[in-house]
Each structure stands twice: as C-alpha cells, then as structure tokens.
Amino acid sequence: MKLSIIRSACGSLRIHPGSRVSGLSRRCLTVRPANSRLMLRRAASSSTSGGTNPKLAVQFGKRSRKEDGFECDSSLREVIQSTKEAMVALQRRNPSIQPLLAIIQAGEDDSVLEINKKMAEKIGLNITQICLAKECSEDEIVEEVLKLNEDPRVHGVYLHLPPASLTSRVLNTLKPEKDIDGISDLNMGRLVRGDLSKGFVSPIASAVLDLLEKH
Numbered sequence: 001m002k003l004s005i006i007r008s009a010c011g012s013l014r015i016h017p018g019s020r021v022s023g024l025s026r027r028c029l030t031v032r033p034a035n036s037r038l039m040l041r042r043a044a045s046s047s048t049s050g051g052t053n054p055k056l057a058v059q060f061g062k063r064s065r066k067e068d069g070f071e072c073d074s075s076l077r078e079v080i081q082s083t084k085e086a087m088v089a090l091q092r093r094n095p096s097i098q099p100l101l102a103i104i105q106a107g108e109d110d111s112v113l114e115i116n117k118k119m120a121e122k123i124g125l126n127i128t129q130i131c132l133a134k135e136c137s138e139d140e141i142v143e144e145v146l147k148l149n150e151d152p153r154v155h156g157v158y159l160h161l162p163p164a165s166l167t168s169r170v171l172n173t174l175k176p177e178k179d180i181d182g183i184s185d186l187n188m189g190r191l192v193r194g195d196l197s198k199g200f201v202s203p204i205a206s207a208v209l210d211l212l213e214k215h
Helices: 004-011 074-093 111-123 138-149 168-173 185-193 203-214
Strands: 037-042 055-059 100-106 126-132 156-160
Touching: 074 111, 100 111, 100 138, 111 126, 111 156, 126 138, 138 156, 138 168, 168 185
Parallel strands: 100 126, 100 156
Antiparallel strands: 037 055
16 A cells, blocks of 8 residues: 555654653654654664663653744645645544654764654654664664564654765665655666656655746
8 A cells, every 4th residue: 555645744854952861871762743652762783782672761741832943934834734634634544554754863863853853743743763873884774774674664764874874785775665765776766767656756856846846
C-alpha cells in the first residue's frame, strides 16, 4: 500500500535545543505531539561500555509560542495545516497506521534538526531518533539503516549525518521507499527522468518546482 500522505509529511521535513535525558551522556530526544510519552534509543557503539541499547521514556510538556520562537509565514502555515488534515483523514481510514519518521544522527542536535522536530510536532508525525557517536563508522551507520529498512513501523528515514558519512554505500543501503530526502541512486534517477510518481523527491527539488508553479 502506497502511503503517499505519510511520504509527503516525512518529505516536508528538513527542528531549541532539547532537554537532557537521564542516563545519556548527551542530548538526543524523540519527538511526538506534545504531552505524549516518547521513546528514545541510543544505538550500540564499539566505544560504549556494555554494548547495550537503553530505551528511555521522556515526558514532554507544551511550550509557549514565545519560548518556541517558531513562527511561520502564511504559506508555511497552509502546508502544515493541509498536511495535518490529510494525516488525520488517513488515520481515520486506517486506525492501525501510526506515521513514524526515524532519524539517524551523529553527535548533538543542531538547528536544522530542531526545526524538523518542531515541524513534525505541528503536523502530528511521530519521530524516533537513533543517536550515534560523532565519529561513528560506516559499518555502524549501515547496521542501523538495515534495522530501519526491516522495521514495518518506520515509514521514512532521515540521515542527519556529516557529508563525509553520506557515502554511496550508506545512501544505497537505505530502501528507496523510506528515503525521504530522495538521495539514493534510484530516487535520484527517478528525479532526473521526471518520474515523480514513485518514491521520494528531494525536498529542495520539490520546493523549486513549487516556486516555479506559483511564479
């Protein structure tokens, strides 16, 4: 079943630093709609003691608009609202579907990641974060990608990694149908051919097309 609405929601993301989580040496938060219990896991790394993947639950409260400091112009609000309504309609038709975006990151959250999280919260998209060490190896990244490929709960994967870590092997390990940035060879090829009916289109390319249509 092609979940085009979820793909659109995941693909529209590109996220105020988060709170500290007890048991972790650095911040790495999972975001769902406000006032929900959230699951967070830290990926196993050869540099971590015990080689375990602790799973923690975090309780978030709502922030004020001033605290968020996140204001949208009219066009962005329109996109957020239409996406939110489409996802609500989808879940009414398919109650078992819980749209989930997985983020694989290396190191701390940054401004781009924080914007993505805020956008996800606004449209009601669940997020799970896999936190790797900043100096993680290609094998460690591939291992996590393979797990997400086979996880039926995950509808999209965002690789928030340094450019040097986005190797051809990493990009093409990710299933095209979960590649929300459209950066795998297959999705890039589809974009070049103009075949936009399958997979994900790069958010940048999609934004350019939208601008051209409006102007």
